[in-house]
Amino acid sequence: MKPLKEKISITIDSDLLEQLKAEAEKDDRSLSQFINLILRKYMKSLNED
Secondary structure, eight states: OOOOOOOOOEEEEOHHHHHHHHHHHHHTHHHHHHHHHHHHHHHHHHHHH
């Protein structure tokens, strides 16, 4: 069975990373969970257009 999650490596601007970490903390989520949430919302918005 294929794993539900996969590890990747990406490069993010340091100022953006700091903002993401701060927002993840406010939302009581891990950075990974927060980025997944943002990407899911973005992909959903693309499909709604």
